[in-house]
Amino acid sequence: MREGSGDPELYGFRRWRDRAPIRWPGDKQVAVWVSPNLEFYELDPPVNPNRKAWAKPHPDVVGYSHRDHANRVGHWRMAEVMTKHGFPGSVSLSVALCDHIPEVVEDANARGWEFFSHGIYNTRYTYGMDEAQERAIIEDSIRTVRDLTGQTIKGWLAPALTHTPRTLDLIAEYGLTYTCDLYHDDQPGEVAVSSGRLISMPYSLEVNDHYGFFVYNMSPREYADTLIRQYERLAAEGEQGGTVMCIPLHSYLIGQPHRIGPFEEVLRHIAADGRAWITRSGDIAEHYLATTQLAPGEAAL
């Protein structure tokens, strides 16, 4: 990015109409990927000068234990429902989970899920890191995921969405191909980086379960209805050129017993519809990179 500029100059403007169409495999109209955040939060993390980890003095019992529900209960319930309806996960992973609770990561790996990094812990933020420190967490992420799962991460979602001006350049330099940190489009697109080729992968804040339940205060059934409306519109618009719908999840939310039933109906609906390419973020990126030629000057604006 261009540091200090009002426009970070990460991408050029492209209007939604009259684009060269993206074609998904099998002429599907919308690529649907489900993104469970598999996270580990620390009970008593050190303080980052730019952001507190917990709202309360440590221990923040509700904050910590609510998130711990994910690994003990929520993941297993959510993963079963996803597998039952044929949805693989693309995991936003706190890589320290590989050390703390490898059972969860190994379960996801065995289900054929993909991993990208969501930092070391979701209680350690990138704000204020120097370049060597930021390189250290990228290298740690690559190594830790490879050691436990054999996978090489291709994507990045910054820990707790905390960035520095150099984050995107660095992950591209390490060979990662997509970022989930930019929310400007319903299709992938080029990101201007100093080396390599990086694309933005449409993730979503708006239909993220955290937003659904804690920003918009939806009931479980309202959230399910929201996802179906999001799907129906993106599938219809995909007739003109493939779109992307991401369903970002936190199993301590969606895996609660009052929410999982309505959510299962969403997966049933999408799986039965026929217009969806139900896939993983890395597969979307790979297809896009292989089939979309870089317009001259596009990546560099």
Next chain:
Amino acid sequence: MSLDPAYLEYPKRRRGMDHDRYPYSNLFQRPALSWPQGQVAVAIVVSLEWFPIVPEDKPFRAPGHMQTAYPDFRHYTSREYGTRVGLYRMLDAFRARGIPVSVATNAAIAERYPQIVADLVAEGHEIVAHGTDMNGTIASGMDQARHEAIVADSLATLEQATGAMPKGWLSIARSQAMDTPEVLAANGVEYMLDWVNDELPYRFETASGPMLNVPLNHEISDRQVITVQQQSMDSYAQQLEDACDWLLAEAAQYGGRMLPIHLTPYISGLPYRIGALEALLDRLAARQGVWFATTGQIAQAAAPQLGLAENPA
């Protein structure tokens, strides 16, 4: 700009949790728990609280406390409405259906309104300790003597009022200091309701000996769903039914499950909401496999199955 190098050191990055309170455990792989009857234990917990009209902010102001400049008649009396009227609507609903509940009771309630405690005991409900009054919040950094006094005084007052020492504890806002579990266990508390990381009772280690944590889901409380998230009572009831059905199906495969329902008299005891609660109780009671139980009954059933004596010394 750079961060202190310690920020990239992870001394507790290791197998298992980053503390020694409990080991990691997967709900779906541990030995099944069974209940004396039924498959899903529906545990109703009613928070019964007295909010002094002079709120204190140390260590923090309790949820539901006074909001306007002094004197806040509006919130003081609205909370008291729950205690005088809403609670009795709920107790009538429970009595009519033979449902025992746990009432997380501020000690001040026992001191101020002994008739309530007499009624709760006579109608077979469990008294769970819930601090002194709503100025009795607990968090790290507070005066240690005050922390210990809140616990000891709450228990002693309730024991005197009921003739029995409460077995359970619920912290205000589920907020604890680092050593609250030690203080609770040292005072003879057998189980706490504060940690929400599981859906069944589990063993919780303290330096004063082991105890149980019985998770009281904070997300499906009337406070969270109705007051914080501004959803309707009908929606709340629907969510609890959905949860019950999901858990009944799981129980068939994995053994006993628990559905905690955390209620507040000044929220669910209002005239326009109580009918939906009564209808919900009827619909839950009509389901095969539902066991209405107090958290104390659940803890008592779980303790021996988790390697704890039923009544630890």
